[in-house]
Amino acid sequence: MTRDVSTSDADVRADSFRQLAESQLSRLYALARRLAGDEAEDAVQDCLLKAYRGFDRLEHLAAGPAWLTSILVNTCHDRRRARSRRPEEVGVDDVDDFSLFRRIADEDPFPYSDSLHLDFLHQFGREDVRAVLASIPELYRVPMLLTYVEGYHAKEVARFLDAPLGTILARLHRGRKLFERRLWEYAEEHGLLKEGARP
């Protein structure tokens, strides 16, 4: 009798997990594509299996989406580490003084524009932005994606990545600066700085 009740509870938990996971599949896959590229599906599979094993530790179902995000972020991190890729650090001095705003104003690539900075951003299509983001070392790219694309607060990102808030803020700072500089470099390399380069 006790065994039946226990089994029933386990079934209910499994169903509850499936419902949570199915409701988050699209979001998890989109994030995994950004974090793990072509390995996104495998990363989500790993994440689901790990999450299921630890589902008893989730106290409130409402926290489920953030909890799954945290597991996925760490799964992607573990997969990268397993490939022994060392995180590529970038010195502050390399990027700290770069201002995309000033560079655009100084270079004035669209002399007839009355909204120069916006026109610069409008040159970039979806694939261009993806390429620029992909060129940023993952140490900085991951906090940036979680904060500015996924919309998490830096404190949550620090928790996901198990790092002090100050470390995450420093990585965000370098990531933003790298993003600015690489937007400019990409525009130069791909001929986006010509009037009428893109309709």
Added chain:
Amino acid sequence: MITCAEAVRQLWAYLDGVVDEPSREAIEEHLSFCRRCCGEVEFAEELRSFLAAQAAEELPDDVRARLTATLEKLEPPT
């Protein structure tokens, strides 16, 4: 009083709401008279919106089917 370089260095953190109170006050005081840094703030906001607007990649049907199959196969823990 902070310089333009100091203000610009903290602009995104300011927009993210993660600077401390004295820094926030110093940045806002600087922005009250520095037109160029106001332009930097507006552009930083545009860049944030630009990043946030990056469309998520859709979950292909075949991938969804395989992930759902994984979920269906999960055994209740013993």
